[in-house]
Amino acid sequence: MTAILETRALVSGYGKKxxxxxxxxxxxxxxxxxxxxxxxxxxxTLMSTIFGLIRPMEGQVLLEGRDISGRTPAxxxxxxxxxxxxxxxxxxxxxVRDNLELGAFSETDAARTRERLEQVFSLFPILKERAGQxxxxxxxxxQQMLAIGMALMHGPRVLIxxxxxxxxxxxxxxxxxxxxxxxxxxxxxxxxMVEQNVKLSLPVADRAMVIKTGAVVYEGAPEPLNDHVRxxxxx
Numbered sequence: 483m484t485a486i487l488e489t490r491a492l493v494s495g496y497g498k499k500x501x502x503x504x505x506x507x508x509x510x511x512x513x514x515x516x517x518x519x520x521x522x523x524x525x526x527t528l529m530s531t532i533f534g535l536i537r538p539m540e541g542q543v544l545l546e547g548r549d550i551s552g553r554t555p556a557x558x559x560x561x562x563x564x565x566x567x568x569x570x571x572x573x574x575x576x577x578v579r580d581n582l583e584l585g586a587f588s589e590t591d592a593a594r595t596r597e598r599l600e601q602v603f604s605l606f607p608i609l610k611e612r613a614g615q616x617x618x619x620x621x622x623x624x625q626q627m628l629a630i631g632m633a634l635m636h637g638p639r640v641l642i643x644x645x646x647x648x649x650x651x652x653x654x655x656x657x658x659x660x661x662x663x664x665x666x667x668x669x670x671x672x673x674x675m676v677e678q679n680v681k682l683s684l685p686v687a688d689r690a691m692v693i694k695t696g697a698v699v700y701e702g703a704p705e706p707l708n709d710h711v712r713x714x715x716x717x
Contacts, residue, residue: 486511487543487640488542489532489541492531492538492542493538503696504697506698509640512670514672514673515690515691518692518717519717520717523694524693524695524696524697525693526567528676529674533565534554535555545561562638564636564642568645577613578617578628579614581617585632586599589635602635606627608624626646630643634669640674641672659683675687684704689701689703690702690703692707699716
């Protein structure tokens with residue numbers, strides 16, 4: 483398969499402290515790649531570096547074979563990469579509709595914006611029902627749906643999700659995971675997803691990686707990670 487997004491020997495961190503150590507990652511076109519690891523393993527640092535929030539110390543980030551290392555997040559958004567960080571990343575004092583329209587800030591075609599808005603409403607009907615509601619009054623699960631909806635408003639080819647299940651009740655996690663699978667299947671987005679909820683995220687993944695202390699310790703089919711003993715040795 484052809485990789486749409488890659489990292490090559492990527493090293494990143496904060497100041498002089500390295501949190502990611504020579505990571506090679508390849509997200510293939512049309513797949514969901516799941517990245518697992520314990521707290522502090524370097525997963526968020528890796529995603530932030532890929533998206534341009536942190537400049538890499540060494541190595542490369544490539545989109546369709548083009549080097550985009552250290553490029554600004556705005557440039558990455560314009561090139562079809564969307565990032566949903568931990569903590570939802572919504573504007574809590576604005577309405578649902580205002581948040582979604584802000585998500586389409588880079589889109590100049592009004593008809594395309596309306597089409598994507600309807601796609602989001604179809605995916606998450608609660609957002610349509612409560613389009614005029616202030617986003618900060620939503621539950622955690624509803625805010626996560628809104629954050630994903632905002633990311634979809636500019637039609638990303640690559641969607642990066644950093645722990646979309648964090649803080650959610652199990653039934654809401656299942657709903658969000660179903661939506662992620664639908665986004666991949668029906669909207670054609672290649673998805674790079676960081677998670678700690680192994681049980682509910684493994685079934686939606688095409689491939690999985692495990693990161694431990696900033697390095698890749700497993701890459702391959704997700705099914706072997708259903709073995710709890712093997713998973714714990716990797717964590």
